[in-house]
Amino acid sequence: KLQGKTALVTGSTSGIGLAVARAFAFEGASLMINGFGDAAEIEAIRQELETSSGSQVLYDNADLGDAGAIEAMVKRCAHELRSPDILVNNAGIQFVSPVESFPVDKWEAILRINLSGVFHTTRLCIPAMRERGWGRIINTASAHSLIASPNKSAYVAAKHGVAGFTKTVALEAARDGVTVNCISPGYVWTPLVENQIPDTMRARNLTREQVMNDVLLAAQPTKRFVSVDEVASLALYLTSDGAASITGANLSMDGGWTAA
Ligand code: NAD
Numbered sequence: 001k002l003q004g005k006t007a008l009v010t011g012s013t014s015g016i017g018l019a020v021a022r023a024f025a026f027e028g029a030s031l032m033i034n035g036f037g038d039a040a041e042i043e044a045i046r047q048e049l050e051t052s053s054g055s056q057v058l059y060d061n062a063d064l065g066d067a068g069a070i071e072a073m074v075k076r077c078a079h080e081l082r083s084p085d086i087l088v089n090n091a092g093i094q095f096v097s098p099v100e101s102f103p104v105d106k107w108e109a110i111l112r113i114n115l116s117g118v119f120h121t122t123r124l125c126i127p128a129m130r131e132r133g134w135g136r137i138i139n140t141a142s143a144h145s146l147i148a149s150p151n152k153s154a155y156v157a158a159k160h161g162v163a164g165f166t167k168t169v170a171l172e173a174a175r176d177g178v179t180v181n182c183i184s185p186g187y188v189w190t191p192l193v194e195n196q197i198p199d200t201m202r203a204r205n206l207t208r209e210q211v212m213n214d215v216l217l218a219a220q221p222t223k224r225f226v227s228v229d230e231v232a233s234l235a236l237y238l239t240s241d242g243a244a245s246i247t248g249a250n251l252s253m254d255g256g257w258t259a260a
Pocket residue numbers: 010011012013014015016017034035036037062063064065090091092093113140141142143184185186187188189190191192193
């Protein structure tokens with residue numbers, strides 16, 4: 001269904017972004033993937049996606065905290081593939097600390113990558129989408145774009161910013177066939193989350209079950225992690241013609257977290 005379309009997915013070398021890239025490739029999209037990691041592993045991912053898509057897949061290592069690198073990546077995508085029809089702003093980082101001791105450089109990095117990066121890719125990709133009269137911008141926000149948790153000031157501020165930015169651009173592009181939405185997952189089962197479990201078990205003297213249910217899933221009423229494939233299936237749906245009237249929305253996928 002995405003044959004002939006090109007998608008740029010930031011932060012797609014692991015976790016949610018990789019699942020989104022896989023879902024798009026399965027539908028025949030040509031892709032530019034991005035993110036950090038082991039060069040050989042990334043090349044294996046690139047080849048896997050190219051095989052499953054049957055279209056060209058390129059990798060760009062742009063740091064989403066660097067406006068110049070983002071500009072070069074978007075230009076490269078336009079020249080070597082096609083200006084993106086679909087943009088998924090997914091790259092993101094986290095740091096946890098009380099506000100009074102929050103390291104200033106961490107605050108700035110989180111705002112740069114999680115918020116300003118979304119601004120830069122969007123401003124660079126949207127002209128071609130509006131010109132064609134078709135485009136999809138999907139931002140991975142978070143339940144933390146709607147509610148807060150202590151010690152996550154930079155992340156919560158950036159994700160609330162993403163939600164507001166999404167609404168603004170949705171209004172600007174509303175008559176041009178371009179939809180702009182965010183997906184707001186609760187706790188998603190990624191290696192990042194899985195790797196925290198043994199440390200928390202040791203630190204708090206808890207069983208694996210207790211860490212999962214009483215610590216990680218304490219706020220998630222389903223008591224089940226969201227899977228990366230669930231997020232990817234919502235992203236894929238947002239690219240469909242059936243989703244043409246969904247714009248400016250912040251779609252929660254959080255097992256009821258923000259309903260409580
Ligand atoms: P992840 O760490 O598995 O993936 C993050 C991706 O972003 C990786 O590909 C990484 O290389 C890339 N990345 C990090 N910094 C980058 C930079 N400066 N420039 C370019 N790429 C960079 O994490 P994930 O859980 O898949 O997170 C993806 C998005 O989902 C993030 O925006 C995150 O805030 C959001 N999210 C995650 C959860 C969760 O529970 N995992 C919940 C809600 C929202």
